[in-house]
Every structure is written in structure tokens, then in C-alpha cells.
Amino acid sequence: MPPPGDRPPSPQVRSRDPVALLEAAQAGDKGALGRLLSLVERGGESARLVGQLTFKPSAGIDHVVGITGAPGAGKSTLTDQLITAASAGTERIGVLAVDPSSPYSGGAILGDRIRMQGHTLDEGVFIRSMATRGHQGGLAQAAPEAIRVLAAAGLRTVLVETVGVGQVEVEVAGAADTTLVVVTPGWGDAIQASKAGLLEVADVFVVNKADRDGADQTARDLENMLDLNPAMGEWRPPVLMTTAVAGAGVDTLWAKVGEHRAYLAASGELQRRREERLVGEMNRLLVHLLERDVRGFAGGQRYETVKADLLAREVDPYQAAMRLLDGAR
Amino acid sequence: MPPPGDRPPSPQVRSRDPVALLEAAQAGDKGALGRLLSLVERGGESARLVGQLTFKPSAGIDHVVGITGAPGAGKSTLTDQLITAASAGTERIGVLAVDPSSPYSGGAILGDRIRMQGHTLDEGVFIRSMATRGHQGGLAQAAPEAIRVLAAAGLRTVLVETVGVGQVEVEVAGAADTTLVVVTPGWGDAIQASKAGLLEVADVFVVNKADRDGADQTARDLENMLDLNPAMGEWRPPVLMTTAVAGAGVDTLWAKVGEHRAYLAASGELQRRREERLVGEMNRLLVHLLERDVRGFAGGQRYETVKADLLAREVDPYQAAMRLLDGAR
Numbered sequence: 001m002p003p004p005g006d007r008p009p010s011p012q013v014r015s016r017d018p019v020a021l022l023e024a025a026q027a028g029d030k031g032a033l034g035r036l037l038s039l040v041e042r043g044g045e046s047a048r049l050v051g052q053l054t055f056k057p058s059a060g061i062d063h064v065v066g067i068t069g070a071p072g073a074g075k076s077t078l079t080d081q082l083i084t085a086a087s088a089g090t091e092r093i094g095v096l097a098v099d100p101s102s103p104y105s106g107g108a109i110l111g112d113r114i115r116m117q118g119h120t121l122d123e124g125v126f127i128r129s130m131a132t133r134g135h136q137g138g139l140a141q142a143a144p145e146a147i148r149v150l151a152a153a154g155l156r157t158v159l160v161e162t163v164g165v166g167q168v169e170v171e172v173a174g175a176a177d178t179t180l181v182v183v184t185p186g187w188g189d190a191i192q193a194s195k196a197g198l199l200e201v202a203d204v205f206v207v208n209k210a211d212r213d214g215a216d217q218t219a220r221d222l223e224n225m226l227d228l229n230p231a232m233g234e235w236r237p238p239v240l241m242t243t244a245v246a247g248a249g250v251d252t253l254w255a256k257v258g259e260h261r262a263y264l265a266a267s268g269e270l271q272r273r274r275e276e277r278l279v280g281e282m283n284r285l286l287v288h289l290l291e292r293d294v295r296g297f298a299g300g301q302r303y304e305t306v307k308a309d310l311l312a313r314e315v316d317p318y319q320a321a322m323r324l325l326d327g328a329r
Numbered sequence: 330m331p332p333p334g335d336r337p338p339s340p341q342v343r344s345r346d347p348v349a350l351l352e353a354a355q356a357g358d359k360g361a362l363g364r365l366l367s368l369v370e371r372g373g374e375s376a377r378l379v380g381q382l383t384f385k386p387s388a389g390i391d392h393v394v395g396i397t398g399a400p401g402a403g404k405s406t407l408t409d410q411l412i413t414a415a416s417a418g419t420e421r422i423g424v425l426a427v428d429p430s431s432p433y434s435g436g437a438i439l440g441d442r443i444r445m446q447g448h449t450l451d452e453g454v455f456i457r458s459m460a461t462r463g464h465q466g467g468l469a470q471a472a473p474e475a476i477r478v479l480a481a482a483g484l485r486t487v488l489v490e491t492v493g494v495g496q497v498e499v500e501v502a503g504a505a506d507t508t509l510v511v512v513t514p515g516w517g518d519a520i521q522a523s524k525a526g527l528l529e530v531a532d533v534f535v536v537n538k539a540d541r542d543g544a545d546q547t548a549r550d551l552e553n554m555l556d557l558n559p560a561m562g563e564w565r566p567p568v569l570m571t572t573a574v575a576g577a578g579v580d581t582l583w584a585k586v587g588e589h590r591a592y593l594a595a596s597g598e599l600q601r602r603r604e605e606r607l608v609g610e611m612n613r614l615l616v617h618l619l620e621r622d623v624r625g626f627a628g629g630q631r632y633e634t635v636k637a638d639l640l641a642r643e644v645d646p647y648q649a650a651m652r653l654l655d656g657a658r
Contacts, residue, residue: 051645055645056642071399275640278646279636279640282635282639283627286653289654290619290654307608313388316384317610321614322618325618
């Protein structure tokens with residue numbers, strides 16, 4: 001397939017037909033690819049169709065790399081540098097910047113992304129920001145679908161960057177083949193990473209802003225916490241130092257990411273993780289469909305009766321929920 | 330009722346019977362109160378019974394105050410100071426420190442709490458740390474139940490502090506009558522608060538560590554964001570400055586918290602919010618019970634067949650979930 005961006009926008013880009021859009025995207029049309037992702041983000045019937053279309057062709061993706069960590073850790077700059085490092089190969093890169101931002105803002109706050117705009121016109125790089133749309137937990141569902149769209153369009157490597165360390169973001173980043181956890185030097189930062197559940201999802205730790213005081217200490221703290229982790233598998237997450245603004249340490253980091261990819265393939269872990277993620281996705285969607293049923297309860301006569309009993313403190317919330325469930329069976 | 334701690338541990342403290350434990354707790358036995366909370370945290374039948382016992386008597390609680398914000402914002406120190414400010418009245422204070430910490434640590438990382446230990450022996454203060462136990466989303470369910478236990482035991486004011494700004498933590502803090510959002514001076518901190526969805530849940534903003542550079546700018550950023558909020562109600566969240574380590578600004582903050590409580594009562598918003606929270610709790614429990622059904626699917630023959638089709642890429646995750654759901658109806 002020709003690299004994305006090789007061609008001028010084709011006539012297909014104006015189509016709303018997912019089949020035509022996917023063909024155009026596979027032929028290198030970035031506009032068509034963007035529209036497919038918009039369909040996924042919006043959800044509904046078109047999203048379902050895009051999901052079905054892209055599911056099989058996406059199976060050949062090479063590597064999904066997640067980048068997470070606390071706000072202010074320099075993830076955007078690091079991602080920017082990783083794009084450069086990754087593009088030095090012949091690979092085509094997709095970047096998803098996932099931002100579960102404030103619902104009332106109506107979309108992503110893109111300030112952080114401005115630095116990355118230099119890449120948007122690069123031949124082999126496609127960058128897309130995804131924000132919360134619709135219901136809670138939506139991003140955890142939409143992100144893997146978006147990754148499959150990029151993969152089906154022929155992008156072999158996808159970087160997924162999240163803005164913070166919320167539950168959804170850890171879930172999104174943890175859905176990668178290789179997850180980088182970025183921390184900065186400072187007392188307690190390693191502890192904070194642990195609190196946020198990042199020790200469990202990290203395949204590689206990055207101490208960014210390593211030119212600052214305390215970088216060595218933070219790296220030692222992380223190593224100590226890893227020493228104490230009883231759940232450690234064969235791969236012990238390495239702790240690397242970078243100064244992303246200067247590009248220092250980034251090539252070494254990217255090489256380590258490649259090493260992890262090789263380990264995953266050789267150990268059979270890559271297939272195991274991907275299968276586990278697919279099943280997890282199915283389970284999440286099942287819960288989501290059941291939740292839709294719950295929303296269906298609201299407004300019904302039985303629901304209103306039980307709700308009135310709850311507010312009169314005749315039954316507690318658990319008893320109320322049990323009553324509704326029993327009534328529905 | 331006598332203030333908690335007035336009496337030596339009673340014989341009831343050794344009982345596992347929720348009724349006896351609640352009586353002892355109401356008589357001021359902190360050990361019994363602690364055991365009731367342990368029952369709630371563990372979940373299961375005893376938790377349900379505690380929930381039923383404490384539901385009605387908890388209705389008279391005066392004020393639940395949530396304290397949230399990014400890690401490192403100084404929430405623990407601020408909470409410590411608020412306990413002092415609140416205890417200056419005649420009120421009995423309960424404090425829940427909610428910590429959705431790493432599952433493998435097996436519990437809360439209590440380093441932050443050491444500074445608060447000075448209060449644990451105060452006559453009128455009861456402090457309890459709650460960590461993630463069992464299934465995801467557990468804390469969002471366990472926290473309101475724990476608050477009701479404290480209220481049923483006669484504590485009139487409860488402070489709920491969360492360690493970070495994850496989705497669960499925002500949910501927990503947002504379940505208070507009055508929610509304080511704590512930020513620190515620094516470029517972009519107001520933006521980060523917005524990203525984490527904190528603008529929506531904040532009743533009062535606190536710029537802590539206000540002796541640092543940039544405090545005024547951070548306060549201005551917050552005010553500007555509030556100016557842009559189209560969803561603003563009658564109460565515009567004030568932005569206050571504190572330096573918690575020195576106790577500066579804390580009395581003013583506590584007075585403002587009381588002002589918000591008075592506004593809630595006068596406007597009818599207090600009742601509206603509490604009712605909304607109860608209904609939200611019922612809905613969440615309903616979803617939780619439905620999720621339990623989903624876990625029941627796993628291992629069944631139909632589930633294994635659909636899963637095999639998914640892994641063979643015959644159906645995508647959504648189609649697979651729909652099949653399971655249709656089979657269950």
C-alpha cells in the first residue's frame with residue numbers, strides 16, 4: 001500500500017460510506033482516515049459498521065505503544081520525540097492523543113498538542129486527538145476501535161498517549177502491547193505512580209526531565225518498588241532516563257520499546273495479551289449493553305415506585321436495586 | 330449521645346454482631362465504629378446488614394465535605410488543618426481518607442496519613458483510611474455507605490479526602506455536600522483541573538501552597554475558566570488561597586465551607602443533591618448487580634463458543650457481546 005499522504009485528497013473523502021472511506025484511507029487518504037475515526041468517536045450504527053469492516057484487516061498491526069503518566073510529566077514532548085525516533089525507520093506511525101477532558105468543554109483541550117503539529121504533514125505520520133464523547137467509559141471502548149481503524153488503514157505502529165492517570169486513562173494506556181509510564185524527578189513521584197496503579201501496567205518506566213534534581217533518586221525509588229513487586233513476570237520493567245525537550249535518551253528508549261516487542265513475540269505474551277484485551281473488550285461492551293437496560297428502567301412505573309420508597313428511606317439503595325432487578329427478571 | 334472516645338472500649342467491641350457494634354459505636358466506642366467500617370469495606374452479607382441498620386439513623390447528618398485535587402497538592406495537610414478548624418466548634422468530626430491505591434500493595438499507602446495521627450486520639454475526631462478492596466468501582470460504592478455508618482454513630486460532620494483525581498476519586502469527592510478542589514500554583518494547573526473534570530464538581534476552589542510563585546496567576550486562571558462555564562448555577566465557586574503547612578487561610582476557608590452549607594440548605598439544593606446521590610447510588614448498584622450476571626456468563630458453554638469466534642476474528646467484540654446478550658434474554 002502507498003504511504004498515507006502520498007496522494008491528494010481523493011473524491012472518496014466526501015463520502016459517508018464506511019466502505020468507500022476505508023478504501024480511500026488504505027490508499028493513503030488522510031481525510032478519509034480522519035472521517036472514519038470521527039464515525040468511531042460518535043458511536044452508533046456507523047461506528048458498528050466501521051468496527052466490523054476494520055476488525056479483520058487490523059489483525060496485522062505490528063506494535064501498539066501506550067504512553068501514560070501524571071499531568072506535567074512531559075508526555076506530549078516525549079511522544080513528539082518518539083514519533084521522530086520511530087519515523088527514522090520506514091514505518092508509518094499513527095498517534096492517538098486520548099483526552100478524557102471536561103465534558104462541558106465539548107472536546108479536547110489541544111494546547112499540549114500544538115508542539116506536535118509539526119508532524120501532522122509528515123508523509124508517514126497521522127495524529128489524532130480523541131476526547132470524551134457521550135457516556136462515561138466511552139474512551140476505554142472507543143480507543144481500541146480507533147486503533148483498529150488505523151491498523152486497517154495500513155499503519156503498522158500506533159502510539160497512544162493519555163493526558164493523565166485517571167482510571168480510564170490507565171485502562172486506555174494499559175490496552176497497548178507496550179506501556180510506557182512517564183514520571184518526573186521529585187520526592188514521592190514514584191509513590192504517586194504506585195498509588196495510581198501504574199506499577200501494574202508499566203512495561204517500561206521513563207524518568208523524564210532527567211536533567212532535574214532528584215532524577216537518580218526517583219529511578220532508585222522505582223527500582224525499589226519493582227524489587228518489592230511479588231507479581232513480577234519474566235520481563236522486569238526497565239527504568240530509563242530521558243530529557244525529552246532536548247531529545248536526550250529517546251533513541252535508547254525507543255530501542256528498549258523494540259526490545260519489549262521482541263520479548264512479547266518470543267514469549268507468546270503478545271498473542272496472549274491481545275486475546276485477553278479482545279475478551280476484555282467484549283465483556284465491557286456486554287456491561288455497557290446491560291447498562292443501557294438500566295437506563296431503560298428509569299421512568300418506568302416500577303422504577304418510580306422503588307425510587308419513592310428509597311427517598312422515603314423505606315429501603316436502602318442496595319435493597320432498592322435488588323427490587324428493580326428482581327422485577328426485571 | 331456522649332462524644333465518641335469518652336468511654337473505654339466496651340465489651341461490645343469484640344462482637345461481630347452489627348446491631349451490637351452500632352449500639353457501642355453510638356455510645357462512643359471507636360473500636361466498634363472501626364469494626365463496622367471494616368464490615369462495610371469487606372462487602373457481602375454483613376455489609377448489607379450494616380447498610381440497612383445505618384440507613385435511617387444517618388439521615389440527620391449535618392455536612393459531608395469532600396476534598397480532592399492532584400497528588401502533591403497538599404490535601405492531607407489541608408485536611409489536617411480543617412479538622413482543627415472544624416473541631417474548634419463543638420462538632421464531632423469523622424474523616425475518611427479514600428485511597429484507590431495499587432491492588433498489589435494490598436491496602437492504603439499510609440505515609441501521607443502520618444501527619445494526621447496527632448488527631449486520632451482527639452476526643453471528637455475519628456479518622457479512617459479506606460483503600461480499594463475487591464472489584465473495580467468498589468470505593469465509589471463503599472464510601473457513601475461508610476459515611477452513613479459515621480453519621481449513624483452520631484458524627485455530624487464528615488470530611489472525605491481522596492488521594493488523586495482519578496474517575497473514582499472525583500466520583501467519591503463529588504458525592505459530598507460541599508466539594509473542595511485543591512490546586513497548587515504553577516503553569517497549567519488550572520487547565521489540568523479542568524481536564525480532570527474538577528470544574529464540574531467544585532463548590533470551592535483552594536489554591537494551596539499560596540506562598541509559592543504563580544499563586545495569583547493560578548487563581549486568575551480558575552476565575553477565567555469559571556467565567557467561561559455556561560453551566561454555572563446560582564453559587565459561583567469562590568477561589569481561596571491557603572498555605573496549609575502554616576495554617577494560613579484555613580479559618581477563612583472553613584467559614585466559606587459553612588457559607589456553602591447555608592446556601593445549600595436555603596436554596597433547597599441540599600435536599601436535591603442528597604436525593605440525587607441516593608438515586609445515583611441505587612443505579613450504580615443495579616449496574617453492579619448486572620455486572621455480576623456478566624461474570625456469571627464467563628465459563629458457560631455459550632460464552633466459550635462466542636469467545637472462540639471472537640478470537641478467530643469471525644465476529645468483532647460488539648457482535649460477540651450482542652450475541653451473548655441475546656442468548657441471555
